[in-house]
Structures are given as structure tokens and as C-alpha cells.
Amino acid sequence: METDFEKIKIGWFVFSCSEDNTITFTELLNDHWQEWKKIFDFRHVKVLKKNNIYDEFDIAFIEGAIASPEHEEKLKDIRSRSKKVVAVGACAVTGMPASQRNTFTPEQKEAIQFLVDRFGALPEVKKVADVVEVDASVPGCPMNEKMFVDAVNGLVAELRPELAGNKEA
Amino acid sequence: MHMINIDLEHITKIEGDASLSITVEDGKATKVQFKTEEYKRFFTEALKGKSILAVPSHLSRICGTCSNAHVLAAIEACEMALDIQPSEQTKMLRSLTMHGLTIRDHALHLYLFCLPDMYEKDAFLDFDENDEHQNQLLHDAFDIKAAGNYLATIIAGRSIHAMFPTIGGFIKFPSEEEVATAIEKLKSIREATLRLVTEFEKCDFHFDRHTDYMALLPLNSYGYIEGKIVTSKGEEYDEKLYRELVDHVVLPYSQASAYQYKGDAYMVGALARMNIARDRLHKNTQESCKSALDLFPSTNVFHNNLAQAIEVVHSVDEAIELLENNKIVKEEVIKKPMRAATGIGVVEAPRGALYHKINVAEDGTIKDGEVIVPTGQNQINIEEDCGRLVEELVAQGITDEEKITWELEKLIRAYDPCMSCAAHFLKVELDIK
Numbered sequence: 001m002e003t004d005f006e007k008i009k010i011g012w013f014v015f016s017c018s019e020d021n022t023i024t025f026t027e028l029l030n031d032h033w034q035e036w037k038k039i040f041d042f043r044h045v046k047v048l049k050k051n052n053i054y055d056e057f058d059i060a061f062i063e064g065a066i067a068s069p070e071h072e073e074k075l076k077d078i079r080s081r082s083k084k085v086v087a088v089g090a091c092a093v094t095g096m097p098a099s100q101r102n103t104f105t106p107e108q109k110e111a112i113q114f115l116v117d118r119f120g121a122l123p124e125v126k127k128v129a130d131v132v133e134v135d136a137s138v139p140g141c142p143m144n145e146k147m148f149v150d151a152v153n154g155l156v157a158e159l160r161p162e163l164a165g166n167k168e169a
Numbered sequence: 170m171h172m173i174n175i176d177l178e179h180i181t182k183i184e185g186d187a188s189l190s191i192t193v194e195d196g197k198a199t200k201v202q203f204k205t206e207e208y209k210r211f212f213t214e215a216l217k218g219k220s221i222l223a224v225p226s227h228l229s230r231i232c233g234t235c236s237n238a239h240v241l242a243a244i245e246a247c248e249m250a251l252d253i254q255p256s257e258q259t260k261m262l263r264s265l266t267m268h269g270l271t272i273r274d275h276a277l278h279l280y281l282f283c284l285p286d287m288y289e290k291d292a293f294l295d296f297d298e299n300d301e302h303q304n305q306l307l308h309d310a311f312d313i314k315a316a317g318n319y320l321a322t323i324i325a326g327r328s329i330h331a332m333f334p335t336i337g338g339f340i341k342f343p344s345e346e347e348v349a350t351a352i353e354k355l356k357s358i359r360e361a362t363l364r365l366v367t368e369f370e371k372c373d374f375h376f377d378r379h380t381d382y383m384a385l386l387p388l389n390s391y392g393y394i395e396g397k398i399v400t401s402k403g404e405e406y407d408e409k410l411y412r413e414l415v416d417h418v419v420l421p422y423s424q425a426s427a428y429q430y431k432g433d434a435y436m437v438g439a440l441a442r443m444n445i446a447r448d449r450l451h452k453n454t455q456e457s458c459k460s461a462l463d464l465f466p467s468t469n470v471f472h473n474n475l476a477q478a479i480e481v482v483h484s485v486d487e488a489i490e491l492l493e494n495n496k497i498v499k500e501e502v503i504k505k506p507m508r509a510a511t512g513i514g515v516v517e518a519p520r521g522a523l524y525h526k527i528n529v530a531e532d533g534t535i536k537d538g539e540v541i542v543p544t545g546q547n548q549i550n551i552e553e554d555c556g557r558l559v560e561e562l563v564a565q566g567i568t569d570e571e572k573i574t575w576e577l578e579k580l581i582r583a584y585d586p587c588m589s590c591a592a593h594f595l596k597v598e599l600d601i602k
Binding site: 014016017018019020021022023024026027029030031033037042047048049050051067068071097098100101104105108111112115119121141142 | 186207208209210211212214215217218227230231232233234236273277281285291292293294295307311312314315318327328329330578
């Protein structure tokens with residue numbers, strides 16, 4: 001449906017995790033797809049579309065922990081293009097369980113080191129806030145659905161008050 | 170020498186992050202690497218030293234989309250280790266958990282990932298609400314997903330990382346009102362599930378691949394938890410013998426592993442199940458999907474999606490029957506003392522056979538474990554098929570990278586890979602010389 005207003009530009013980026021938050025997001029679409037389709041430009045959401053546009057975002061959702069130097073650089077670049085960055089799910093917010101290797105015993109670390117080295121992973125896996133400033137966090141494994149919807153509504157109200165509560169915009 | 174290189178980075182509309190790198194020299198695919206781009210999270214290493222009680226929720230975190238299959242495979246392995254025989258009601262509730270997962274997960278894949286290819290759209294949300302048919306598909310998709318989600322939620326607590334199933338039973342049970350609502354929701358989507366079958370029955374995408382098929386199947390029904398491992402050659406194996414069936418193949422370029430059966434590639438998933446056991450589907454599904462079922466057995470990889478659509482109908486029919494004919498009562502969780510043992514759990518996840526194995530110490534801590542996921546088992550077929558597809562396109566004079574990439578992505582999506590599981594993968598690199 002065409003609109004006569006600029007939609008809120010959404011990016012959804014996935015780092016090291018199980019993608020349970022992506023799946024939770026697709027389940028939230030069951031109830032919210034008509035409302036979100038009107039106000040959101042899903043600009044870079046790989047689970048939804050093929051032709052993703054990587055330019056600038058009003059809200060960038062970050063799922064997963066940061067496991068490699070490439071992850072760090074990509075996350076910093078997303079931050080520089082985004083008005084708001086939201087960490088979603090336990091791996092992004094706390095690092096765990098994707099960062100579980102940080103807690104391994106010396107014997108366990110020795111056992112996996114060749115794989116860490118082969119793929120150039122970071123010595124320790126990081127949470128999102130270890131790398132960039134985060135504007136909002138939605139914890140949970142998977143993310144808490146109500147907290148996610150509340151965070152989305154709050155950001156819509158802050159960024160585009162004329163669209164908040166006016167789903168027919 | 171004429172060379173084409175294709176690098177497809179971060180393949181879209183699949184579960185997880187994968188890439189594909191292909192080099193074609195003088196019309197022959199000389200390099201095909203389908204690899205996960207996801208960093209290892211070392212779940213099996215992290216098992217070591219954990220209590221057996223923590224295993225199901227721990228291994229569930231391997232994958233968001235298949236999580237409830239991981240929960241049930243892990244529980245089965247733990248119960249085998251502890252010599253626990255689940256009650257008949259527990260078995261029924263686990264079947265319902267899998268039906269909820271199958272409905273939700275197949276619907277996500279078929280509507281949001283595959284249908285846009287069939288309608289030449291970028292995204293499912295681009296479907297035209299002013300077009301009666303496309304609008305119907307939009308509403309069908311989210312109604313079906315919601316019904317599967319509701320079923321999984323009342324039975325298992327959540328459709329992702331289920332909380333109610335545990336070693337020895339369930340910790341919470343649905344109310345009669347919730348069961349009645351689930352039946353009503355499932356009945357209300359049945360016509361939509363038949364429209365989904367029709368969509369994929371009329372789809373003319375085609376790629377033939379002759380291979381062996383393997384699935385865990387009950388003897389007299391079409392289920393996802395019980396039974397023997399059956400091959401398309403007519404062989405049957407007990408679950409405990411799974412390691413004799415799957416040979417590990419190291420892929421030095423990928424964070425995932427591949428597997429062979431007796432030295433050859435094989436396929437798991439809905440097409441495997443449908444080719445082997447379509448005559449065991451729910452009778453109502455067989456009646457309603459006659460013309461679609463006549464297309465099986467099939468060697469068309471795209472019929473994996475048709476098989477998934479039929480399985481959505483089957484899971485709806487089975488779930489309705491189970492919920493209408495069983496009164497769910499509160500049961501105590503079965504507990505047994507810890508012991509040193511090995512446990513094996515096998516579940517047909519939506520994408521195929523999923524194997525969990527744990528070795529437990531006398532005090533109930535985990536010595537080590539192993540997880541073999543469906544996408545790893547389909548890996549070699551996917552690579553071989555991508556190579557052959559590019560060779561066929563080049564032979565037809567097609568060298569446009571965008572066209573080749575789209576055809577490759579369609580084929581890969583037909584397999585419904587799950588890269589979170591596999592690393593635990595799509596980025597395509599195409600090099601045609």
C-alpha cells in the first residue's frame with residue numbers, strides 16, 4: 001500500500017546467536033504485520049527480503065554477540081548509520097550463551113583453540129554494548145515479546161510522534 | 170579459458186547466515202563451497218561438566234527456529250541415559266509440540282521465503298493487498314503461523330525454547346479452555362493449509378536429483394519422534410545404530426560439518442519423509458491432498474516444499490485428532506537416580522533427522538556429547554546440485570550473474586537449510602572461467 005509519508009527505516013542485523021529473536025519477530029508479525037507494514041520501511045531485514053538496502057536506518061536492531069573483528073567493524077558501521085540501536089535477545093544484551101567459550105576451562109579452551117584460530121574469531125566473544133553505544137535493550141532468550149513491542153512503540157513515539165498511536169497514518 | 174566466479178554473500182530468506190562460492194571453468198563447476206558464515210558457539214564442548222538436567226535447555230539454544238526439536242531430541246537422549254520410559258500422555262504432548270513446530274516453521278519457510286520467488290516479488294510483505302488472491306495468501310500465512318504458535322505455546326510453553334517439556338514428562342499442562350481454543354484455531358486454518366498445498370502443487374520449479382533418502386519414521390503412522398531410521402532403499406535401523414549410518418566429512422572452508430551414508434550423499438527432510446511414508450499420513454490429509462500426493466515419490470528437489478505444505482495439513486489433522494480424543498491431565502514428572510550411561514535422542518525436525526548423543530558420568534554430569542543436524546546431512550547434495558545447476562545454466566548460454574544467483578538461491582531455499590543449526594550459513598561467490 002502506498003503512503004504519502006516517509007516510513008521509519010528499519011535494519012535487522014544478526015551476529016553470533018541462534019536467531020531465536022528473528023523467529024520471535026516473524027511470530028510477532030502474525031499480529032502486527034498490517035500495522036508495521038504501514039509505518040516501517042524494512043530496509044535491511046534478510047529474513048524478509050532479498051534486495052536489502054544498506055544505507056541509513058532510523059532503528060537498527062542487533063541480534064547476537066560479537067565474535068570476530070569483522071563483526072566489530074560491521075557493528076560500528078551500523079551504529080554510524082543508525083539513529084537508534086536496539087540490542088535484542090540475551091546474546092546481544094549479555095553475550096551469553098554465544099560467549100560461553102569465554103567461561104571455558106583452560107583444557108576446554110585448548111581443545112577449541114584451533115577452530116577459533118582457523119576462522120579468525122576474537123579471543124573473547126563480546127556483548128553489543130562492549131563495542132558500541134546501545135539506545136535500548138530487550139533481554140530474554142528469546143527476547144521478551146512485550147518488552148520488544150513496548151520498545152518499538154517507544155522509539156516510534158520518540159522518532160516520529162505523528163505516527164505513534166496512529167496506525168492508519 | 171572462459172571462467173565465471175560467483176560469490177553469493179549472505180544468502181537471504183533462509184534460517185541463519187550462509188554463503189556460496191562457485192567457480193565455473195569451460196562450462197564445468199570446478200569449485201562449489203556452500204558454507205556457514207556463523208561463528209561456532211561450541212555447544213557440545215560447553216556440555217562437558219553440565220548437569221544432565223540442564224542439557225535440553227542448553228542444546229535448545231543451538232537454534233531458534235528448530236529449538237523445540239532440539240529440546241525433544243535432548244530429552245529423549247537424557248531419558249535413555251536415565252532409563253526413563255515416558256508416559257503415553259507425555260508422548261502425545263511431545264507429538265503435539267512437534268506438530269506446533271511443523272505448522273509454524275514450514276509456514277514461515279513456505280510463505281515468507283519461497284512464495285516471493287514464485288510470484289517474482291522481493292518480499293512476502295510486498296504482496297498486493299488489493300489483489301484478492303495475494304491478499305488471501307497474506308492473511309493465510311499469518312493465520313497459519315499464529316495457530317501453530319498457539320498450539321506450541323499452550324502445550325510446550327513457548328514455540329521457541331520450550332519451557333514445559335522436561336526429562337520425565339511436562340511441568341505444566343494446558344487448560345480445557347486452551348485446548349478448545351487450539352482446536353478451533355486449527356480447524357479455522359485447515360482450508361488455508363489446503364490453499365497452500367495448491368500453491369506449491371502448481372509451482373513449475375524443477376530440479377531433478379537422484380539420491381538416497383533417510384528419515385526417522387513410525388511403523389504405522391507419519392510422525393516426528395518415534396520409530397526407526399528408514400532409508401529409501403528399504404533398510405531399517407534402530408536409533409541406537411545411527412552412527413553406523415552417518416559418516417562425518419570435514420569441510421575445512423566451513424564452520425559446519427557434512428555427512429555421507431555408505432560413501433554417498435543423501436537427503437533428509439520433508440521430501441525424504443514424503444517419498445518413504447506418504448501412505449502413513451493422516452487419512453483426512455490423504456483424502457484432501459490426493460492430486461498433490463500423486464506427484465510422489467519425487468526426485469524434484471522443489472517438491473521438498475510441496476511435501477512441507479502437505480505436512481502442514483497433516484500436522485493440523487493430527488493435532489485436531491489428538492486434542493479432541495485425549496483428556497490432558499496433570500501428571501508427575503518421572504524421576505530416576507543418576508547413573509553412568511550413554512543416551513541417544515533422534516527427532517525428525519522440520520528439516521530432517523536430528524541426532525543428539527550424550528555420555529553421562531555416574532553423578533549425572535555430562536562427559537561429552539554429539540549433535541548431528543539435518544542441514545549437515547544435506548550439505549553435500551546442496552553443493553553438488555548448485556554446481557550442476559550452474560553448469561546447466563551456462564550450457565544454456567546464461568551467464569548473467571543476477572539470473573544465476575537467483576536460480577541458485579531458489580534451489581537452496583528449496584532445501585530449507587538452517588545455518589544456525591549447521592554452525593551453526595548465504596553469501597554466493599561465483600567464478601566462471
